[in-house]
Amino acid sequence: MTGPVSKARPSARSRRVPPLGLALDPSSPEPLHRQIGEQMRRAILEGRLEPGARLPSSRQMAEDLDCARGTVVLAFEQLVAEGYVVSQAGSAMSVAADLPDEMLTVPRTGPPLPGKSVARPAVARRTRALLAETPSPSPAGPPLAFPTGQPDREAFPFALWAKLLEREWRRPGIEAASAAxxxxxxxxxxxxxxxxxxxxxxxxxxxxxxxxxxxxxxxxxxxxxxxxxxxxxxxxxxxxxxxxxxxxxxxxxxxxxxxxxxxxxxxxxxxxxxxxxxxxxxxxxxxxxxxxxxxxxxxxxxxxxxxxxxxxxxxxxxxxxxxxxxxxxxxxxxxxxxxxxxxxxxxxxxxxxxxxxxxxxxxxxxxxxxxxxxxxxxxxxLLGQGALARFIAEGHFATHLRRTRQLYANRREALLQAAVRRLDGLLTVAPDPGGMHVIASPTSEIAGRFDDVAVTAAAAAKGLTVQPLSVCYAGRARRHGLILGYAGTPEAEIDRALAKLRDVVLSEAGGSRRRKRPA
Missing domain, CATH: 3.40.640.10 (Type I PLP-dependent aspartate aminotransferase-like (Major domain))
Structure with a gap:
């Protein structure tokens, strides 16, 4: 006569998927009771658990999920506190019957549900104007031609700067370590x-x-x-x-x-x-x-x-x-x-x-x-202010300015010479006795169809960073052109970058049949 067969506990590999579609991940850093609670919330919000629906007992759910009953009880207690689930003496847990319709269409957490649209939150007029603007490209990696207002990163003495920072913060003075x-x-x-x-x-x-x-x-x-x-x-x-x-x-x-x-x-x-x-x-x-x-x-x-x-x-x-x-x-x-x-x-x-x-x-x-x-x-x-004070007081700032002044003068001259070769008939670059940028203006042949915003976007797609002149105007009357920063562009890259810019301008505004730029 064969004795009673004991019921073996299912292994993690052979675990049954419960009717609610819940599944736990023991390797996740998220506690098991929070995993249960989050999955049940989404089941309710997505309509897979309808209002008033009865839920399995904590004992049954623990068995289905192969976890301790106390873990399920913790999850139920949180859901009751949040109003998703109700508990009545002598009866099983059930989904709250009076959940607002809005709660059943927008998930509490996680990405938007398939087929559901999430309304954009109301924002101020100035914020809506910013959202309507075309975002500026945010290049990563090595410096591109021709960013505006960007100094040459290779010219700065970062090794010296690191030493000044270390000296300042190894034993900070009372000002650096307290409210300045x-x-x-x-x-x-x-x-x-x-x-x-x-x-x-x-x-x-x-x-x-x-x-x-x-x-x-x-x-x-x-x-x-x-x-x-x-x-x-x-x-x-x-x-x-x-x-x-x-x-x-x-x-x-x-x-x-x-x-x-x-x-x-x-x-x-x-x-x-x-x-x-x-x-x-x-x-x-x-x-x-x-x-x-x-x-x-x-x-x-x-x-x-x-x-x-x-x-x-x-x-x-x-x-x-x-x-x-x-x-x-x-x-x-x-x-x-x-x-x-x-x-x-x-x-x-x-x-x-x-x-x-x-x-x-x-x-x-x-x-x-x-x-x-x-x-x-x-x-x-405050971080960096003490080091900068030393950088100036010890004469490094004046030395850096002398070095970069000559460096940028050479790059400016290289840009002006290359522009004559590469941009002839399309853009004219006027010499500027100072600063870190020049203006490239369209010639009369293409001025009527030259849209600097469109050219800027096309240049960004080719790995060039230029700035449209027209966005610097507040009024309706605007001049179109490109702002080319040269301080942060290595001299060896200038000619190649201008050749690429020429191709972009020809594509956007060079053809006689191109549409006119917007007023």
């Missing part, structure tokens, strides 16, 4: 003040210097100090898009003033918006056209600021790079009434990831700015 002043590292501000007195021709107190992350950050701070929401500010047309964005974020109305051969015109600005209280200009080297503000207009602008108690924000983003003669003196050096705030950037001179720039305030605004900065949570990162 809202304006930034004291040693860096002192080094900047000394450098400006030697290299840029004006003196300032270190207490007037604010370390920022860039022109957007600095201009936003300055606008909060000197302007009220709804006030007007003059900006250059065309100009750097970041200026418009910073002013808009501060509630300031930007009024574009067209640039001519002498730069920004105070007379035209007063005719357009006489009530404006701020002028944002780049007098040493305008972006993107490279125009230099004439001495007469500099004096007119300073006279306006003093007479009307207005303010001038001077952007000297690449004023250090001038290839004939000495760099031009900034407006701040001519300011006698204390109406000019001076902005500059280390990120464009050293390397972009540094994310350190600075603002030199008029002395009368130091206290007010400090109070505002003390309440602003976003400040320039």
């Amino acid at each position: 002043h809202p304006f930034g590292h004291a040693g860096l501000r002192e080094a900047i003040a000394t450098y400006l007195g030697v290299a840029r021709g004006f003196t300032c107190d270190p207490a007037e210097i604010v370390v920022t992350t860039g022109i957007r950050h600095g201009l936003s701070i300055f606008a909060q100090v000197v302007l009220d929401a709804g006030d007007m500010a003059w900006i250059e047309e065309p100009g750097f898009v970041g200026v418009r964005e910073a002013l808009a974020g501060s509630g300031v109305n930007a009024v574009p003033i067209a640039i001519d051969e002498a730069g920004f015109s105070p007379e035209a600005a007063l005719a357009a918006a006489p009530e404006a209280r701020l002028a944002v200009v780049a007098p040493a080297h305008h972006f993107p056209l490279g125009t230099v503000l004439s001495l007469q207009r500099r004096l007119e602008l300073l006279s306006w600021a003093e007479r009307s108690e207005g303010w001038i924000a001077e952007d000297d983003f690449d004023g250090e790079y001038r290839y004939s003669g000495r760099p031009l003196a900034p407006l701040r050096a001519l300011d006698r009434a204390g109406r000019v705030a001076y902005f500059s950037s280390f990120s464009k001179l050293l390397f972009p990831a540094l994310r350190l720039s600075f603002l030199v305030l008029p002395a009368s605004l130091v206290e007010a700015t400090e109070r505002i900065m003390d309440r602003i949570s976003v400040r320039a990162p």
Whole structure:
């Protein structure tokens, strides 16, 4: 007589799939009870478990899943707490009968269900405008021709920089290891003040210097100090898009003033918006056209600021790079009434990831700015400020500028010569005595059908990074062209890159039957 046969526990390899379609993964870092709960939620939300449906007992489910009953009980308790499952004395668990219809159409977690559309969340108008724009390409890997505002990464002494960082952080001082002043590292501000007195021709107190992350950050701070929401500010047309964005974020109305051969015109600005209280200009080297503000207009602008108690924000983003003669003196050096705030950037001179720039305030605004900065949570990162202070104070910054000034002058000349060979009949490149970029303008033969945004997109597909000139305009009247940065483009790649750009332009605008560009 054969005795009773004991029921063997199924192995993991031969485990039965339960009716609910649940399956556990013991190797997953996710606890088993959470795996059960998540899978049951999705079964409910996807409609595989209908409202009011009875569920297997915890004992039965534990047997089906080959796990401890307590694991299933933990999962059920969480589902009850979240309202997916109800428990009544003397009866089995069941799916809640009063789940809203919305819960049954959109999953709580995970990707959208097949066939289900997820509505885009409501966002602000300015966010919708950004979403509607064509995103800029984000290249990875080695530097491409011709990125704007990118210095040469190979020219920067990173080995020296690493030693300075190590010296600064091996035994950090009290300032580096505690809450820093809202304006930034004291040693860096002192080094900047000394450098400006030697290299840029004006003196300032270190207490007037604010370390920022860039022109957007600095201009936003300055606008909060000197302007009220709804006030007007003059900006250059065309100009750097970041200026418009910073002013808009501060509630300031930007009024574009067209640039001519002498730069920004105070007379035209007063005719357009006489009530404006701020002028944002780049007098040493305008972006993107490279125009230099004439001495007469500099004096007119300073006279306006003093007479009307207005303010001038001077952007000297690449004023250090001038290839004939000495760099031009900034407006701040001519300011006698204390109406000019001076902005500059280390990120464009050293390397972009540094994310350190600075603002030199008029002395009368130091206290007010400090109070505002003390309440602003976003400040320039402290990491790197101490090392940068050493980099400047020990003379490495001046050495780096001398080296790169010659390097970029050679690349500029190589670009101008190659452009004559490669772009003849399509684009003309005007020489620029300073800066880190040039403008390539379409010739009269293709100007009517040259769409710089389309050419930029086509160039990106071929591995080239260029910037459309038209996006620098705020108004409807726009000039089309390409901004070609050469500082970060190795000289050996320039000719080959221009040959590739020629093919792109021929494809997009060279044919006589090409459609006209959009107005």
